[in-house]
Amino acid sequence: MEQQDFRSRVRGCLLGGAVGDALGAGIEFQSLEEIRSRHGEEGVTDYVPAYGRRGAVTDDTQMTLFTVDGLIRAHVRRDTGAWHPPTDVHAAYLRWAATQRDWGPDERRATDGWLAREEWLYARRAPGNACLTGLADERMGTLESPKNPGSKGCGTVMRSAPFGLLVGWEPQLVFQLAVECAAQTHGHPTGVLSAGAFAVIVHGVVRGETIDAGVRHALALLATRPDHEETSEALQHALEAVRRGTPGPELVQSLGEGWTAEEALAMGVYCALVAEDVRHGLLLAVNHGGDSDSTGSICGNLLGALHGETALPPSWIAELEGRATLLQLADDFSMEMTQGPALHAPGSSAGSAAWLARYPRA
Template sequence: MTTTAAAGTAGAPGPLPRGRAEQQDFRSRVRGCLLGGAIGDALGAGIEFDSLEAIRAAHGPAGVTDYVPAYGRRGAITDDTQMTLFTVEGLIRAHVRRDTGAWHPPADVHRAHLRWAATQEGWGPDERVRDAGWLAGQEWLYARRAPGGACLSGLADHRMGTLAAPKNPGSKGCGAVMRSAPFGLLADWAPGLVLQLADECAAQTHGHPTGRLSAAAFAVIVHGVVRGEPLEAAALRALELLAARPGHEETTAALRGALAAVRQGPPSAERLQSLGEGWVAEEALAMGLYCALVAEDVRHGLLLAVNHGGDSDSTGSICGNLLGAVHGETALPPGWVAELEGRGTILELADDFAMELTQGPALHGPPGAASSAAWLARYPRA
């Protein structure tokens, strides 16, 4: 990581200094962000490649109002949620490895994404993941769910893309945006460091400045709302930070377009589609943000986010990440939570992330110190 935190543990943030109520609120927002993103992903999965006209013809004038079958079941998630979960796992392992004096979160996230890429090649866990931690052993994650080409090609070898030498420098698809909410959950980090880390990790698969900076801006917006900022204020903070970054213009224009659309009249699918289709990074970010800003409640925002003729699962996922981070897990529609594929794994990972950030020193210390063997088996330092 090319920030001061990269030089070693001296620049690394410590555990969140929170009381019990604050820790419970943080855990609720982490759970809400990850579950909400997965619900939005699953709502859009069955209509991702349909036009708005086809969606309305098949499901009525309001479009989809509930899960529809995708990949053989209702509530199925896609590669958007798969990659988000591996991003979370990479961030946990980065914090665990910090005790060894190794502090380079982009490398840990990259290794986690390589573990995701391995799930796209096989039928299930095998000897290759024996020492890879618990997430890579979850058989349900080995389903191939229309993964993005840039994500697959960017992770096809072990060379890590960097800002100086990014993978797929011409790609600005939304595949880096849809997995970047977890960077915003690093609530003890400064916003500028969140932006930097998300930018560096996006370069591992999507090297175009818009593909990278849209992912980074999304992380900063999530970060703001997790820390209690209003959603619009968090978006304005992202705009402020983007202004200093070369190549920010498309991302900045898309964010400003989303903020302006809020004031142009009642929300509708047609107004949403004026922001784009969501296949490219800045459009997906703008559409997800717009739906979260105008949402009357979580259900309303998510249904608006998926009922359009574009990348419905990604815009739904982005909107769900935001609304879940704003309101916490208890605001999510319980019927959708109950039927969501992988709910147990998502909750387990969310709780582990919150525990690592708030209780890390009690779980592990420097090599040779008293540590939880169970925790280090789940998140190996190797």
């Protein structure tokens, strides 16, 4: 894959997810009737104020950013022979959890890296309870001993697109990493498997597959796992809904409300599959009476990965909270995945010290 194409898809995936998140943030807890009464028959067609501003993002984007941070840190640590990405992602999620408790970045250690020192991330944006309790202490949940074993909230899916950006990995390894990291906060099989399925769909799209092909690849991997039926059926319903007529809120709501992992996955995937363009897909993904920011985020991750950053509506990018951070992290991820050894391998240039200050090995 051309480096510029990869960079555009990474940027598109992260920015698209954040735009979908921000479009849904102001209507997340409203019914479809409430949305239409406040914003007209078409529902929202642009950002509406949330958390005191237009274009505000939620915990979905916050956690996605820390997923990326954890993956970069894991890649940087490969030079040392310490290679266990779930541990690095977990450490990144603990840094996110601190942003939900602390007033600001003043107390951060140098080893926390640059993302944890971004002031704007210190804001509570309706984080999921399982994410907060799963990260309330330092024990890392695993597939054998997960945190919150009964929980299958959508908090696993909405943060898992970055695993799919590991284009040099085989799909089954992307799937495995996503489910292992999902178990750090949610233990229900549907919660973890939905995260794995989403990562594989993103992975296929970034590597040049259609969304439909990515879904079918995910279904094949799901079929090898115990307790996959709920997740597989949700994705099958998304594929079937594509053939059920003109897309609209009623068809989206026939797939669920999005509060659980498999429903959010199915709704976001469906909207991406039927999208005429990015704008159409994202507005379809948020105008329903459920978890609008999460379904918008999932759809946006997919459409951005599919079409690249230039397909995203410029006016939405311009008003997006944290845009500079998102772009910096996307570009750093692309650099690390394509130029990593030159950045920090033993004997690399003086610039490696600056890179390791941003992404410490500790």
